[in-house]
Amino acid sequence: xxxxxxxxxxxxxxxxxxxxLFIWMAVPLALTLYYSFRFYRLLSPERSxxxxxxxxxxxxxxxxxxxxxxxxxxxxxxxxxxxxxxxILIALLIDQPVRGQGVLRILVIAPFFVMPPVAASIWENLxxxxxxxxxxxxxxxxxxxxxxxxxxxPLASIIGIVSWQWLPxxxxxxxxxxxxxxxxxxxxxxxxxxxxxxxxxxxIMPHLTRAITVVxxxxxxxxxxxxxxxxxxxxxGPGSASxxxxxxxxxxxxxxxxxxxxxxxxxxxxxxxNIVAYFLMRGIGRHLxx
Amino acid sequence: xxxxxxxxxxxxxxxVDVIPGIDLTIEDGExxxxxxxxxxxxxxLLRLIAGLEDTTSGVIDIDGKDATNLPPAKRGLAMVFxxxxxxxxxxxxxNIQFPLKMARxxxxxxxxxxxxxxxxxxxxxxxxxxxGQLSGGQRQRVAIGRAIVREPAAFLFDEPLSNLDAALRxxxxxEISELHQSLKTTMVYVTHDQVEAMTMADKIVVxxxxxxxxxxxxxxxxxxPRNQFVAGFIGSPRMNFIEGPEAAQHNAHTIGIxxxxxxxxxxxxxxxxxxxxxxxxxxxxxxxxxxxxxxxVRGPGELGVHHGDRVKLSPxxxxxxxxxxxxxx
Amino acid sequence: xxxxxxxxxRMLTTIAAWSVALxxxxxxxxxxxxxxxxxxxxxxxxxxxxxxxxxxQNYVDVWARSDYPRFFWNSVVxxxxxxxxxxxxxxxxxxxxxxxxxxxxxxxxxxxxxxxxMPAVAVMIPLYLLFQQMGLIxxxxxxxxxxMLMNLPIIVWMLYTYFKExxxxxxxxxxxxxxxxxxxxxxxxxxxxxxxxxxTMLLNIILAWNEAFxxxxxxxxxxxxxxxxxxxxxxxxxxFYAKLSAASAMAILPxxxxxxxxxxxLVRGLTFGAVK
Numbered sequence: 001x002x003x004x005x006x007x008x009x010x011x012x013x014x015x016x017x018x019x020x021l022f023i024w025m026a027v028p029l030a031l032t033l034y035y036s037f038r039f040y041r042l043l044s045p046e047r048s049x050x051x052x053x054x055x056x057x058x059x060x061x062x063x064x065x066x067x068x069x070x071x072x073x074x075x076x077x078x079x080x081x082x083x084x085x086x087x088i089l090i091a092l093l094i095d096q097p098v099r100g101q102g103v104l105r106i107l108v109i110a111p112f113f114v115m116p117p118v119a120a121s122i123w124e125n126l127x128x129x130x131x132x133x134x135x136x137x138x139x140x141x142x143x144x145x146x147x148x149x150x151x152x153x154p155l156a157s158i159i160g161i162v163s164w165q166w167l168p169x170x171x172x173x174x175x176x177x178x179x180x181x182x183x184x185x186x187x188x189x190x191x192x193x194x195x196x197x198x199x200x201x202x203x204i205m206p207h208l209t210r211a212i213t214v215v216x217x218x219x220x221x222x223x224x225x226x227x228x229x230x231x232x233x234x235x236x237g238p239g240s241a242s243x244x245x246x247x248x249x250x251x252x253x254x255x256x257x258x259x260x261x262x263x264x265x266x267x268x269x270x271x272x273x274n275i276v277a278y279f280l281m282r283g284i285g286r287h288l289x290x
Numbered sequence: 291x292x293x294x295x296x297x298x299x300x301x302x303x304x305x306v307d308v309i310p311g312i313d314l315t316i317e318d319g320e321x322x323x324x325x326x327x328x329x330x331x332x333x334x335l336l337r338l339i340a341g342l343e344d345t346t347s348g349v350i351d352i353d354g355k356d357a358t359n360l361p362p363a364k365r366g367l368a369m370v371f372x373x374x375x376x377x378x379x380x381x382x383x384x385n386i387q388f389p390l391k392m393a394r395x396x397x398x399x400x401x402x403x404x405x406x407x408x409x410x411x412x413x414x415x416x417x418x419x420x421x422g423q424l425s426g427g428q429r430q431r432v433a434i435g436r437a438i439v440r441e442p443a444a445f446l447f448d449e450p451l452s453n454l455d456a457a458l459r460x461x462x463x464x465e466i467s468e469l470h471q472s473l474k475t476t477m478v479y480v481t482h483d484q485v486e487a488m489t490m491a492d493k494i495v496v497x498x499x500x501x502x503x504x505x506x507x508x509x510x511x512x513x514x515p516r517n518q519f520v521a522g523f524i525g526s527p528r529m530n531f532i533e534g535p536e537a538a539q540h541n542a543h544t545i546g547i548x549x550x551x552x553x554x555x556x557x558x559x560x561x562x563x564x565x566x567x568x569x570x571x572x573x574x575x576x577x578x579x580x581x582x583x584x585x586x587v588r589g590p591g592e593l594g595v596h597h598g599d600r601v602k603l604s605p606x607x608x609x610x611x612x613x614x615x616x617x618x619x
Numbered sequence: 620x621x622x623x624x625x626x627x628x629r630m631l632t633t634i635a636a637w638s639v640a641l642x643x644x645x646x647x648x649x650x651x652x653x654x655x656x657x658x659x660x661x662x663x664x665x666x667x668x669x670x671x672x673x674x675x676q677n678y679v680d681v682w683a684r685s686d687y688p689r690f691f692w693n694s695v696v697x698x699x700x701x702x703x704x705x706x707x708x709x710x711x712x713x714x715x716x717x718x719x720x721x722x723x724x725x726x727x728x729x730x731x732x733x734x735x736x737m738p739a740v741a742v743m744i745p746l747y748l749l750f751q752q753m754g755l756i757x758x759x760x761x762x763x764x765x766x767m768l769m770n771l772p773i774i775v776w777m778l779y780t781y782f783k784e785x786x787x788x789x790x791x792x793x794x795x796x797x798x799x800x801x802x803x804x805x806x807x808x809x810x811x812x813x814x815x816x817x818x819t820m821l822l823n824i825i826l827a828w829n830e831a832f833x834x835x836x837x838x839x840x841x842x843x844x845x846x847x848x849x850x851x852x853x854x855x856x857x858x859f860y861a862k863l864s865a866a867s868a869m870a871i872l873p874x875x876x877x878x879x880x881x882x883x884x885l886v887r888g889l890t891f892g893a894v895k
Contacts, residue, residue, distance in 0.1 A: 009800055010715035017712040017775055018727065024742070024768040025734040031745035090639055096632045104636055106879055107644040113878035114647060115829040117850035118867040122650045125860060132662040132860065134649065141665065167643065169889070176886050214890045221736050228831025232850045249740040250836070259744055266741035273738050342791050363797035375792035379810040388806070392797035436796070 029270070035263035042257040055264035064240045064248065065265075069272070071155055072244040076223040076276075078159040079166055080216055086163075087170030087215070088208065092200075094171075095178050105175075112168035116228030123161045124150060124233045154234045154242035161229050166222075170215045177211030178204065213284045220280060224273055245269050291353065292443040292476030293318045294339060299348030301334055301500075308334055309500040311348070316444075316478060316493075321470050324480045325487040326497035326523070332480045333448055335497070339478065340446050341365050353443055363392070368437035369446040372453065374429045376421040376436075382408075383417040386435045393440075407435040410469075427458050434469070444476035451486065463490060484524055488512070496520050513608070518616035521546050527574060527586045529610070536582055542611035542619055549574070549588040550607070554595065557604020561585070563595050577601060647871075654678070654864035661860040677865035687848075687866065694844035694870075696759050697834070698827040701766035702820055705774045708767075710816070713778035714808065718790060728776065735772040739832050750837060757839045765833045770823055777822065777888045781815025782808075818884040821877055825885075828874050845870040 036056070039049045059065045094104055111119065127133045128149035136146030149157045181204065189199045225246055230236055236243035236251065243251070246269060253262035294316040301309040309331050316322050324332040337343045339350060341362035350358045357365050368389075377385050386407055390400040408414045411431040421429055430450060437445055447466070451459045467490050470477050481487055487494050488508045496503040496511065496519070504516045508524075515521035521529050529546045537545045554575075561579035573593040577585050587603060595601055611619040641648075652669060653661050654677055660670035681687050716724050746765070747756075755761030785808070793807045809816070834846045843851075849870060852863060878885075 006719050006800075007721070010719035010721070013711035013715040014727070016708050017731070017771060020708065020768060021731055021734050021771060024746075024771075025737055028742035028745035028749075029737070032741055035744060090643075093632070093636045093639060096636065097629065098633045098636045100637075104640045105882070107640040109878065109882060110644055110647050110875060112885075113825065113829070113874045114871050115846050115849070115874070116831040117846050118650075118871050119646075121849055121852060121863065121867060122646050125863065126649055126653060127646065132664075134666055137664055137666045164643075164646070169885075172882060173886060173890060218889055225738055225740070225832065227739075228835065228846065228850060231831075231835060232852075246738060246740045250743070253744055253747070254836075259748075262740075263744050266738070266744060269738040270741045273736065277736065340795060342794065362791075362795045363799070367795070369792070369795045371788045371792060373786060373788050375786065375788040377789060377793075377807060377811075388793075388798075389796035392802060436792075440796075 032263045032266045035259055036267050038260050040259040040263075042259060051260065055260045056268070058261055059264055059268060064243065065245075067240050068243050068245045068248040071242060072224065072246075072272070074155060075159055075162065075226060075244055076220055078156075079163045079223055080219060082159070082163040083167050083170040083219065084212060084215060086167055087174050088212075090167070090171045091175040091178050092204075094175060105172075108171055109168040111165050112172075114165065116165065116226075117232045119165050120161055120229040120232035123157075123164070128157060150234055151238060154238060158226075158229055158233065158242050161233070162223070162226055165229075166219060169219070173211050173215050174208060177208055181207045216284060217280055220276060224269075224276065245272065291318050292316075293351075293353055294444060294476065294478070295349075295351040296339070297349045297351070299335075299338060299350060300346045301331075301338060301343065302346045307500065309338075312500075312502060314495065314502065314505070316476060319474050319476055321467075321477045321479065321490060321492045323487040323491035323494050324478065324497060325482065325484055325494055326503075328482060329499075330497040331500040332482075332497050334500075336369075336446055336448055336478060336480045340367055340369050366443040367446055368440045368442040368444075369448065370430075370433045370437050370450045372449045374421075374433040374450075374453075376429055376432055378421050381418050381420055382413060382424070382432050382435075385421065385432055386413075386439055389436060389440045403439045403441075404435075407438045410438070410472075411435050426454050427462060430454065430462060434466075438469075438473070442475070444478060447477065447479040449481055450479075451481070451483075466490065484526060488524070494524075496523060514618070515610065516618055518544065518546070518612050518618075521610055521612075521618070527588065530585050531612075532582050532585075534581065537611075540609060540611055543614040544612040544616075546610040546612065547605050548607060549586040551605060552585065552587045552603050553606045554587060554589050554593060554601050554603060557602045559585070559603040559605075561601065561603070563597055563599045563601055566596050568593075575601075577603060579603070647875075650864045651868050653861055654868045656861050658859060658861045661864070677861045678869070681862050681866045681869070687869075690843060690845050690848040691869070693759060693762075693842055694828055694846070697762045697766060697842075697844050698824045700759070700763040701770065701827045702774075702823040704763060705767045705771055705823060706778075706816065706820060709771060709774040709778055709819075713775050713782050714804065716775075717779050717782035717785075718787060728779065731772040731775055735769075739769075743836060747836065756837060757842045759842045761837055762834060762842060762844070765837060766827045766830055769830070769833065770826055773826070773888055774819055774823055777819040777884075778812075778815065780887065781812060781819070784815075785811050818881065819888065821881045822884045822888040825874050825877055825881065 037050060037052060039051045039054070090108060094101065094108065098104065114122075125133070127135050130136050130146045130148050133146070135149070139146040147153075185203055186199055189203050194202065226244065227246055227250070230242060230244065230247050234242045236247045240248070245265065249262050249265035249269060252258050252265060296312055296314040299309065299312045300307070312335065324335060326332050334343065338345055341357070341360060345358055348358070349356060352365055352367070377388065380388065383404055386404050387400055390403060395403075404417075405414070408417055411434060413428070413431055413435060416424065416428060416432075421432065424432065433450070450466075451462055454462060463486060466477075466479075470490075479486075479490060491508055493505060494508055494511055495505050498519055504511060504520045506514075511520060511524045515524060518531065522531070525548055527549045529548050530552075531544050531546050533544050537543060559577075559579045559582060561577040561582075564576040564578055564584065566573065566575040569591065571591050573589045573591060573595075575587050575589065575593070575595055577587055579585055585603065589595075613619055655673040655675070656667075656670040657672055657674055657676075660667060660672060663670075716728060750756050750761050750765075753761075755764070789811070790803060790807060793803045798806065828844075829846065831846045831850065834844050835850055838844070838847050849867060
């Protein structure tokens, strides 16, 4: 269909998006890279100077950094495992002929549409609060001491909150994929003598592999950058117990106002994201080819 | 009014020369059919004429004017697509009216033309329906109506009957032919179905791998095919090709004889019947003749031969002779 | 599973499914219930499900605060604004990529998607400094720009998949019928693409409303939307749980409603069309 005139027109029409995204991404990234090699603190009288890898070395030598790295990966992995496993189970459950499936879906999907600060606030105040929270009340009802969730288990609590938020996403994707599986295939398997467990293992699970891959890939992208929940509840604390890499960089930039260091952190975050992406694509990317 | 001239028209997609070079003249008022196997370039050629694709080189003249670089809208042509390409969100009336609206025609004249086209095509009762509410044949007619109202220099049809069932196809085929008779406008029609080609065309262009194999009237192509490709393409069932000593007897590398030109009864060729199909009106049998191969034979409906029978065949029509390169001798 | 199951089995499955759904939904439900309680009922021990002295006062109080309506309005402007601007830029781009694909179109799309995978913290600093220099910190305009750019890859991609579903022949027919580019887009493409555009718009409004990074980093007080406002309430001392719940309920209600309508779009948009 392409003719000369339409080709020229098409280039003009794509240009704004490309230019804007380039300015949004490529230029700042280059600047971040540039800042990362310089001494640049907003509160310091001397503003600039080339310091080579000093900023990077600060990160690599800082125990907080390695903790943040661990926390980031733990957060991603924890949420992935919880959401995928529970997602499959819940999708299986909802896929049954159940009364009121429409309403069921709405209830299950709701948490995903709750904005992160509100989700965090609900859990922090209404549930996990040691005096006024529901969990504390239940503990007291059993005569036990309330658990100080956000103080003693900050990272686990955050993983819990984020999992609650993202479970609907995984469930919805997996449910959609499940419903695209033709019932004829399952009926054929049943005629072939496969039990329900075997049908799940040999027919349903392989069909879901692609959807699971997509869920893992997409969620990883978003989970690496989780921010709102941490900002609302623990602010990365106590100490650095629930600080992830993005939050650490944020603290360096906004609290410590150390642009050079924060920039180095940003570049490290990019490298991390690329490494994770590489391993993901290698490990499960092949499931994406249809 | 609707004379189209192609001079050395070439089309390549990247490295691939889909159409190496074509010279063709379509006279005003002719019904020309482009026919050929899949991938022969017939649709591409039509789209080049329409202006939906740019030529790589060559000239396309429409009514004496150079149209090679004109966009489709300015060429004065109308096209009926294989999938009809009706606007699903518009009523039939608005669909047919659309080209006139684009041409900024006076609205009274627009309505007049739409009513006229609807009457010709028996669509008057459906003008306020949407395409989704119409049958395949009705949608076809809407597509044709949209083309007619523009009163174009020529109509272009891209395999318009492929999506219809067999019975509907025969009816629509005749309707299009009748349309041509009444409008007398040039029509360029693309199809892979040689029956459509034979019944509808004034002139048939047989294409193969982007090249014209032969141009001529249907009967000319039937009686005097220029080469083996055309001989095998025109006529159904396919012409029988025989090589070897039998061909040598006729001073040719290959000879061809059409199934309808072989009689069953007495004759020099003897063989065993394999598959036999009896349609009532005709019978089609496959006969294994040693030395010649498998021959397709068409016989009368009453032919009482079946699988396993021994029969004698004799040629009773023109024997086409071809040389080693496939050209007719 | 189209076969009839035993009534007992159906009953068990129904109970199980509903239990699970209610457990998942419970936090939202609890928050909504709390928003109707008085502050003392909200922190009563043992906790009450439905307070006898339920009230709408919390909603009135929260809304009457001079800043809450402003935050709400900020959320609306930023979500809708970034979506409309994004659509304006993305529709032509998606058109071009869907209907006049070049050799590099697929690569271009992949590149656009990859920009979404870039960690926001990597570009946070230069953009913050740039916004500061341009006076865009704590402005609605600044946030509209930031969110629009953040979601542009998704908008382009979603529109692209919807446009690709439009049969190319219909656009060619329009061209044959004499429609220039403008007429083609206005009279044929847009009406046919309207459902797709609406879906994209819906998903994008949801994503922008819920965004909780740039809305926090780039604002302080004037242009802060609801996400930043709620985020700033870290562990209030139980004095106004009910009001916080009312504020939260109003903050999420529009999106819960929109979300109900947009499940299919969510799947298509966030999986980049990989799952149908």
